Structures are given as structure tokens and as C-alpha cells.
Amino acid sequence: MRGWTRIKAFAANVRELNLDVSVSFARNFLEIPEWVKPYLEIGFFRVDSRPVHSRLMEIRLLTEHDAEAWWQLRLLGLTTDPVSFAESADEHRKKTMQEVRTFFRACSPENFVVGSFEGRELVAMAGFYRERHDKFRHKGTIWSVYVRQESRGKGIAKALLSEIIRRVRLIEGIEQINLIVSATQPVAKRVYSSLGFKHYGTEPRSLKIGDTYIDDELMVLYL
Numbered sequence: 001m002r003g004w005t006r007i008k009a010f011a012a013n014v015r016e017l018n019l020d021v022s023v024s025f026a027r028n029f030l031e032i033p034e035w036v037k038p039y040l041e042i043g044f045f046r047v048d049s050r051p052v053h054s055r056l057m058e059i060r061l062l063t064e065h066d067a068e069a070w071w072q073l074r075l076l077g078l079t080t081d082p083v084s085f086a087e088s089a090d091e092h093r094k095k096t097m098q099e100v101r102t103f104f105r106a107c108s109p110e111n112f113v114v115g116s117f118e119g120r121e122l123v124a125m126a127g128f129y130r131e132r133h134d135k136f137r138h139k140g141t142i143w144s145v146y147v148r149q150e151s152r153g154k155g156i157a158k159a160l161l162s163e164i165i166r167r168v169r170l171i172e173g174i175e176q177i178n179l180i181v182s183a184t185q186p187v188a189k190r191v192y193s194s195l196g197f198k199h200y201g202t203e204p205r206s207l208k209i210g211d212t213y214i215d216d217e218l219m220v221l222y223l
Helices: 002-016 034-041 064-080 089-093 097-105 156-168 186-194
Strands: 057-061 111-118 121-130 139-147 176-182 198-209 212-222
Touching: 057 156, 064 089, 064 097, 064 111, 064 121, 064 139, 111 156, 121 156, 139 156, 156 176, 156 186, 176 186, 176 198, 186 198, 186 212
Parallel strands: 139 176
Antiparallel strands: 057 111, 111 121, 121 139, 176 212, 198 212
């Protein structure tokens, strides 16, 4: 019983960090007590094979309670990485917090945003929506994929996308997931390709930022 008592205490500490006990831990077990590792190995907690990092990470659906954190993170992305978004920072600043909360309240299993948290801080996001027209209902689109600069290189984007794909596979009638990636973003394209997305076309001069044109590459994952 001593081991079980210690496990419950450890789980309670995890919850105090606003994490779930089933959260995937890094394979190197950094910040995880030595006595917990045997239970990880036998599957008591789920272990993930993503690249190691030193902080516990939680991936979950965002809700209206995350509206402000999402608004701030998206603004950061629009400001620092404008080629990755169709929307401009100025357009985003016009959105009121009430509008953002309303958007999240309207989310559903077919229209949602997932986020990655390090501790209590939102550090990455990605969204999905199913097409509305009857003839397009077999398709969905991933949008607004962004990981803040200091959190990159930890496998977070791939983990976010994997969670979206897992959820989409549960939706009846969805046969493919589409996405658009800037031709200037080879790292992002490699992440998508590693998950099975295939390039099927290019839209020249898709974006115009100032006097600069940006091509977009079109990718699809068949489920």
C-alpha cells in the first residue's frame, strides 16, 4: 500500500500544476521522481516517445477560459511569424475578448482548437474545422498552427497535430485533412510530412505582405 499512497500523492501534485495524471511525460523522465519510473515503464502512466524536454507538457482542448491566453499567443504569432497566417496582427487586434469567448463556446467535436501548456502557460496552438457544405463534408482543415519560439524543438507541434488527427479519426465521414503551409517554412513542412501529409499543389503569390509575395503549399492527409 505504501507504493499506492505515494502514487496518489504524486498524482495530486500533478493536478495542482493544472495537469492531468495521464499527461504524456518525456521519455527521459526529467523532473519525475526515481520511484515513479518503474510505474511508468509498466504503463501505469502513459509514456510518450516525443523528443525530451525538461518540463511537463499538457495538450488539451481550449475553452472560453483560455480565450485571453489564446488571443495573446495568436497575436505573438501574427507579429513574429506573419508569413504563417492569412490574418494580420492589425485584424486580430480588432477582435474583442467577448468575440473570442463566443468563438470558443461554439466549438464542437468538428470545430475545435487544441493547445499545449508548459505548467500553466499556453505555448502552442492548432485548430481544426470540418467543411460545412454537403459536398465538402468529407474534408476538414487544420489551421493556425503555432509554437512560440522558445518552446520549439521539443516535438510540441507534432504532438499537437497528432492529437488533432486522433480526434478527427473519431468523426464519422471525415476522409481527409487539408492544410496550407508557407513555402518559406521547410521545418513545418517536414513536420507535416512526418505525419503522412502529402504535397499536392502550390498557390503562387498566395499572400502579399507589403511588397513581398509568399507562395503557399497545399498538403493533404488521407485517413
